[in-house]
Amino acid sequence: MSEAVTQPDRAAEKPPSVFNVGASLRQYGIFLALVLIIVLFQFLTDGRLLQPNNVTSLVQQNAYVLILAVGMLMVIVAGHIDLSVGSVVAAVGGVIGVLMIDYDWGTWITVLVALLIGGLIGAWQGFWVAYVGVPAFIVTLGGMMIFRGVALVLVGYTRSGFESDFIAISNSGVAGLTGFVGMLDAFTLIVGIIGILAVLFFSIRKRLALRKRNLDVEPSVLFWVKLVSLAAAIGLATYWIARSNLALPYVLIIVGAVVFAYAWLMGSTVFGRHVYAIGGNLAAAKLSGINTKKVNFWLFVNMGLLGGLAAIIVTSRAGAAAAAAGTGYELDVIAACFIGGAAVTGGIGRVSGAVIGALIMGVLNMGLSIMGVDPSWQQIIKGLVLTLAVAFDLINKSRSAGRAG
């Protein structure tokens, strides 16, 4: 070529664009893995996994993982870790036991105090991490010991015999609230239908908005397949739950509210953006004027608060406050986050991913239990799933040709 041609505005002209392939594909990947695992266990347990009453108890038994995973995800995205969640659950559970059994406190005031104490524990840990600069790994390792010890001191013997109000939180549902349609609980059906409509409405609206803003949207086949299967999944779940004895469990309402609220917090607010920025490049975040100490502090306060909430749910579910409660929770929760695509180095991860990760752990727990698999083997299997999930992710990533540096 000898004569150069004029190319006026090259930046405006855009090469064929595709939405952020990596990030979304991996979201589908784990979602698909969840579906596969469910189908597999449905098959292996001769259809017992998805019996109506098992579906509700799946939710009830795993509510704590879901709730803690949301808080943990935020902590991990910011580049920290929290090893103390299990002990915090035990300690706050201990407080609940002592207050309600020894001092006859009422349910609602106890719930409030439990949340408050969770938040205070978080503030304690957040102080060391954020303002003194002790690595979170160390602070929460310390916390793991401290709060386990506190639990042992508080509940030297197990407290049980809680008010029925309190027990109901994790063990009851809305059955019969607005009557039944045949065998199905009407209220649950209404919630399910509203849920499906909301999912359809918001997904389509978001897609249209992206289109209008000329942004990359996922290929339409993928979009519709995802949307229809999501709607079908909600529909199926609604059907099963509506047929179960409890109908919609209260905890599911709590979990749902927590998940939506935090997904929104991380995706749409300045605070959420700051969390991603801190985890992605701390030095750049500081130079951008982000008060990193404050963000870190509140992240841990929030984690403690959710720990308090988990303690309420766990204690209510067990009907007892024991010093050994919550043992090993941190492992399930951290595993859920990483299976759900969070990066060990921080900066990457989504609430929805952590939720799917937590569900995978939950379904594994439940399916293996129904099958009567020995608990030691359950551990081995869960460990393998975690390792393979993350390895698969990395292989995928390096194959799509990562750029050096």
Add this chain to the structure above:
Amino acid sequence: MTDPILEMRGIGKTFGPVRALQDVTMTVMPGEIRAVCGENGAGKSTLMNVLSGLYPYGSYEGEIHYQGKETRFRSLRDSEAVGIVIIHQELGLSPYLSIAENIFLGNERSRMGVIDWRETNSRAKELLERVGLREKVETRVMDIGVGKQQLVEIAKALSKEVKLLILDEPTAALNDEDSAHLLGLMRQLREEGVTQILISHKLNEVMAIADNVTVIRDGAVVETLSNADDAEDKATEARIIRSMVGRPLDHRFPPREPEIGEELLRLEDWTVHHPEDPQRVIVDNASLSVRRGEIVGIAGLMGAGRTELAMSLFGHQYGSRISGKVIKDGKEIRTETVPRAIGHGLAYVSEDRKKYGLNLIAEIRHNISGASLGKISKRGVINKTTEDTVARDFRNKMRIRSSGIQQLAGNLSGGNQQKVSLSKWVFSDPDVLILDEPTRGIDVGAKYEIYEIINELAASGRGIIVISSELPELLGLCDRIYALSEGRITGQLPREEATQESLMELMTMEAAR
């Protein structure tokens, strides 16, 4: 006629839907210095990554023949084994290791797995002498500046049996003196028979040293020009620019009518000590000022304390025992935290975009809004439509080459990352914008555009402080230039009086102690 040492035939490379290279054919003769020029994002680094095996065989199209044989490198190690060494655009040193350890990283001087420190250090010393770096070999790499790190990189490459040396923008972070030194080194290596491929946006250097120049545009080779004096179609800067950009570029600096108003910011007796060694004075009693509508330059050699001055002013992000006054619009202000500094209308675009500028694993749009979320949110909730509009505006205005505003910043070419970093701070709408090496790694066409943006900001009454190692850039852009030497301001020259020589004299003036 000798056989070529390297022949790349029909090389193509895609990243997902993005085509970065298309049918690139390039032949390099032994012992030549080949320059590769092209705009930001044209595909230069990608081509070199293909050549060096970073993108393994099978992930690209085409064939590579090296020393007469087809090669299929699967990793950097494979290519290093046959004498191809690449020095990446983005430095690849390990910050906590010493210079000597870095030089022999992956190639350790050892006996039966035990490091031979004497050999390591003495060989490292020789290599440092060869590249002209005066530092102790035990110094940790994080304690020396980017410029010196670049020299360590070159020493590292020399420690291997290199036959084909690829240098991706090696002088981007170097000042004139060190660049000249490096070019001398390259000439010396050419004498020794080392073939070299040089990627650079500094066309004067390319003209000074290259035997041939290959120009790439949009992932394809436009032409290869000879730089021999008797060549029929000899390479000239104007010619290279024309085929790089696709149109001729008449001026390097946009015209400007400065309208200088009142004093906006003044720094008085600013003194900064080293963060770890508080006895050491890094910035010594510096006083400077910038007026509305004025573009002020800071010239200085590497290590003179320019970046340290800027970063200590901006939220005390560097140094200890900082003293002095900052006066804005006639009132003393305090800037000891970044939010405070930003609140007072300051902005600082770092010279090190990877470390201090960008979140590489976040999307372009989120990087651009990163320092100004307050402007696009209400009660803590982000208005994403506004955010996208802003990002798209900047992408167009700055001509950021990307697949969209959702591309991850880490996947952009070096120059385009720089534009994102700049956009982020221009969007924060500061009164005083401090630019630290704003055009490092940026192509000639884009430089012009960035100068236009700087001029525009100045014309709207803001004060601009430009720190640059390129004296012609300061001379072409600034109304007034301060010279910094060993932490002291040794003088200032108005545009009319400043020349390279007069600045150089001030920059090298021994600070009277």
